[in-house]
Every structure is written in C-alpha cells, then in structure tokens.
Amino acid sequence: MAVATAAALLAALGGALWLATRPRVQQLPGGANPGLMHGKTVLITGANSGLGRATAAELLRLGARLLRLGARVIMGCRDRARAEEAAGQLRRELSQAGAPEPGPDAGRAGELVVKELDLASLRSVRAFCQEMLQEEPRLDVLINNAGIFQCPYMKTEDGFEMQFGVNHLGHFLLTNLLLGLLKSSAPSRIVVVSSKLYKYGDINFEDLNCEQSYNKSFCYSRSKLANILFTRELARRLEGTNVTVNVLHPGIVRTNLGRHIHIPLLVKPLFNLVSWAFFKSPIEGAQTTIYLASSPEVEGVSGKYFGDCKEEELLPKAMDDAIARKLWDISEVMVGILK
Numbered sequence: 001m002a003v004a005t006a007a008a009l010l011a012a013l014g015g016a017l018w019l020a021t022r023p024r025v026q027q028l029p030g031g032a033n034p035g036l037m038h039g040k041t042v043l044i045t046g047a048n049s050g051l052g053r054a055t056a057a058e059l060l061r062l063g064a065r066l067l068r069l070g071a072r073v074i075m076g077c078r079d080r081a082r083a084e085e086a087a088g089q090l091r092r093e094l095s096q097a098g099a100p101e102p103g104p105d106a107g108r109a110g111e112l113v114v115k116e117l118d119l120a121s122l123r124s125v126r127a128f129c130q131e132m133l134q135e136e137p138r139l140d141v142l143i144n145n146a147g148i149f150q151c152p153y154m155k156t157e158d159g160f161e162m163q164f165g166v167n168h169l170g171h172f173l174l175t176n177l178l179l180g181l182l183k184s185s186a187p188s189r190i191v192v193v194s195s196k197l198y199k200y201g202d203i204n205f206e207d208l209n210c211e212q213s214y215n216k217s218f219c220y221s222r223s224k225l226a227n228i229l230f231t232r233e234l235a236r237r238l239e240g241t242n243v244t245v246n247v248l249h250p251g252i253v254r255t256n257l258g259r260h261i262h263i264p265l266l267v268k269p270l271f272n273l274v275s276w277a278f279f280k281s282p283i284e285g286a287q288t289t290i291y292l293a294s295s296p297e298v299e300g301v302s303g304k305y306f307g308d309c310k311e312e313e314l315l316p317k318a319m320d321d322a323i324a325r326k327l328w329d330i331s332e333v334m335v336g337i338l339k
Contacts (some may be wrong), residue, residue, distance in 0.1 A: 037294050038063035041139050041185075043132075043178075045117065045171065046146025048086040051193065051250055054282035055143060055289050057090055060112065062294055080116045087114050119146055119170030120156040122335055129177035138185040139178060141293045144171040144192045144227075150216040160334070161210045167223035172230060173335040179243075186242035187299070191292045192231045196249045196307070198224040199315055203323055205330065228305060228314065229324040230331075235303030236321075244302035246292050250285040251307065 042059050046052040091112060115131065118124035132139070147167045156165035175190060182188045201221030206212075210219050231247035238245060291309040292298055305314050317323075332338040 037141075040141060041136060042141040042143065042293065043139060044143040044145055045119065045174070048083045050282050051286050051289065052143075052145045053086065053090065054286035055145065055293070056112075057094065058283070058286065058290050059293065060090075060094060062290075080114065083114045083116075087112050117174075118157075119166045119174070120162065122156075122158050122170070122173055124157075125170055125173045126177065129174065132178060133181060136181065139181045140185055140188050142175065142178060142182060142188075142190045143289060143293060144175065144190070145289065146171075147193065147223075150220050152216065153210070153214045155209075159209075161208075161214070161219060163216070163219045163223045164208060164210070164226065167220075168226040168230065169331060169335055171227075172331045173337070175234070176332075176335075176337060182243050183241050188243050189293060190231075190234070190243065190245035191289055192227050192245065192247040193289060194227040194231075194247050194249055194305075195220075195224040196251075197221045198228055198249075198318060201225040202317065203229070203327055205326065208330070208334075225318060226327060228318045229320070229327050231305075232303050232319065232321065233324040233328045238302065244298075244300065246298065246301060246304050246306060248288045248292060248306040249312075250288060251280050 037059055040063075044052050044056055044059075047056045115128060116124070117128045148163055151162055154162045156162055156170075158165065160169055171192070182190065197217075198221055201218060201224060203222065203225060228247050231245050234245045288306050288309050292306060295309075304311050305318070306312060329338075
C-alpha cells in the first residue's frame with residue numbers, strides 16, 4: 001500500500017511539473033481565423049464525443065455549416081437522442097464562449113445538423129448517403145473520424161469483424177458513395193483519421209475477418225493500416241479531380257475510444273492521473289484534423305500522412321501500392337460496390 005501511495009505521489013508530482021511546463025494547445029500553422037470555413041459543408045463521422053466533437057466545435061467557430069453525425073454505435077451508447085443532446089451542449093458552449101449560436105441564419109457561426117449513421121451497418125451507410133445526396137447540394141469536406149478500439153471479438157450487421165468493418169469498410173463505402181458529391185463541390189477534401197498503431201498491423205488477405213485468430217490490438221492496427229492504404233489508393237484515383245485526401249494520426253488522446261480496455265480498479269486513479277498529465281486533450285488531438293480540413297497550406301496536397309500538422313514518413317508496408325490496390329478491389333466486393 002505504501003509503495004502504491006508513493007508511486008501515486010511521484011506520478012502526481014511529475015504530472016504537475018509536466019503540466020506546468022507543457023506547451024499550450026498547438027495553433028494551426030498559418031493561423032486559423034473565424035470565417036475560414038464560411039459557407040462550407042463539412043461531414044464528420046463520430047462527432048458526438050472526443051476528437052470528432054472537438055473538431056466540430058472548432059470548424060463551427062471557423063464558420064462551417066457542419067453536418068453532425070449521431071451514430072447508433074456498436075455498444076448502443078451513441079444514438080440519435082444522445083447526439084442531439086451533445087449537439088445542444090455544443091451550441092451552449094459556443095454561445096457561452098461568445099461565439100454566435102449555430103443556426104440557419106446567415107449571421108450565425110454555422111448550422112449544426114444531426115443525422116443518424118451506423119458504420120457497422122452497410123444498410124445504414126447506404127440510407128445515410130441517399131439522404132445526403134437528396135438533401136445536400138454540396139459537400140466540401142468529409143472527415144472519416146469515427147472508430148472503435150480494441151473491442152472483444154464481435155461482428156457487424158453484415159458479418160465483418162467489428163474493427164475492420166467500422167474503421168475501414170464502413171468508411172470505405174461512405175466515401176465511395178459520396179465521391180460524386182465531393183467532385184461536384186471541388187475543390188474539396190477528404191480527411192482520414194488513422195493511428196500510429198498502424199505500425200503493428202498487416203493485411204492478411206486470407207483472414208481479413210480475423211476468424212482464424214483474433215487479437216484485438218493487432219486487429220485494430222490492421223484497420224488503421226487499411227485506412228492509410230485506402231487513402232493512398234484513393235489519392236491515386238482522384239488525381240486531376242481537384243478532390244484531395246490525406247490521412248493523419250492524432251497522437252495519444254484522452255477520449256472514450258479505449259472504453260473496451262479493462263483497467264484494474266486500484267490502478268484507475270493512477271491511470272487517470274497519468275492520462276491527464278501526458279495524453280493530449282481532445283482539442284489538442286484534433287488540431288491536425290482541423291489543419292487538413294481547413295488550412296490553405298495543404299491546398300492541392302494529397303495522399304500524404306500527417307501528425308502534429310506536419311507531414312510524416314510512413315513504413316514501407318503502408319506505401320505498398322500493390323497491396324493498396326488489392327485491398328481496394330477486395331473492399332469493393334465486401335461492401336457490395338462490385339458483385
């Protein structure tokens with residue numbers, strides 16, 4: 001008990017010292033300013049919490065008309081009512097901060113719209129995209145942000161391993177069905193949120209569904225590697241369209257993404273202290289997403305991998321164009337684009 005107490009005190013002291021000296025939230029290179037996204041329509045998946053919510057708040061401040069997605073998520077904790085509640089809270093926070101409340105009037109900061117999307121259901125993705133194409137005249141930025149992290153083995157509605165199904169296949173179908181709208185709205189951007197953990201994954205075409213063996217950490221890494229390969233192949237296919245696509249890692253961020261990770265009760269206080277001291281806040285983690293969605297500095301840049309608002313190098317396995325093309329072709333069949 002004494003050892004645990006001493007460890008906690010040391011962690012608290014170290015965390016306090018680090019917090020006192022850590023840099024403030026990184027500002028967007030070039031300086032973001034209100035109105036930068038004025039009149040633009042932005043779609044963010046998983047925008048009711050964490051990175052997505054922070055991204056939504058900042059893009060609203062920058063003047064975007066934001067399409068806010070309330071997902072009926074894997075664990076039943078994200079439904080339309082939950083998203084509406086989060087949207088209302090975001091409106092109040094923006095109002096209290098002195099920004100105009102999001103609404104349809106021209107003089108306001110933006111319009112916050114809640115739509116239901118379940119990336120674990122291809123039927124839901126198709127229905128959502130049909131609604132988008134019927135109701136939205138343009139789409140300037142698509143941000144593929146939603147994800148599930150190291151969950152127990154389970155399958156999507158269509159029988160895919162959950163992490164690969166949500167993190168890769170759901171977004172693969174969503175992006176493909178909205179490509180026409182993005183092209184007609186050009187110049188437009190696609191931003192894909194991946195993870196540094198892609199380094200620990202590989203693409204096993206013999207067992208994409210992880211039915212032969214399942215390791216939740218490895219399967220998450222596989223889905224994040226798939227995000228990068230998807231981005232590179234999509235960038236190749238979009239050459240000459242004035243639609244760009246880039247992928248990023250946000251770093252280690254304090255969000256509810258790790259809700260499936262079991263932390264012993266006695267360790268939780270120490271873990272929470274360490275996470276507050278050393279993990280990024282959601283707004284810090286969202287900076288690269290916001291940068292790629294809005295900054296003039298990346299106008300025309302496509303197929304690149306970013307971290308902390310700067311381009312970073314990829315491992316060779318994430319730059320294998322043959323694997324990227326094969327994954328694309330198989331994904332088309334899996335989601336039903338090709339029979």
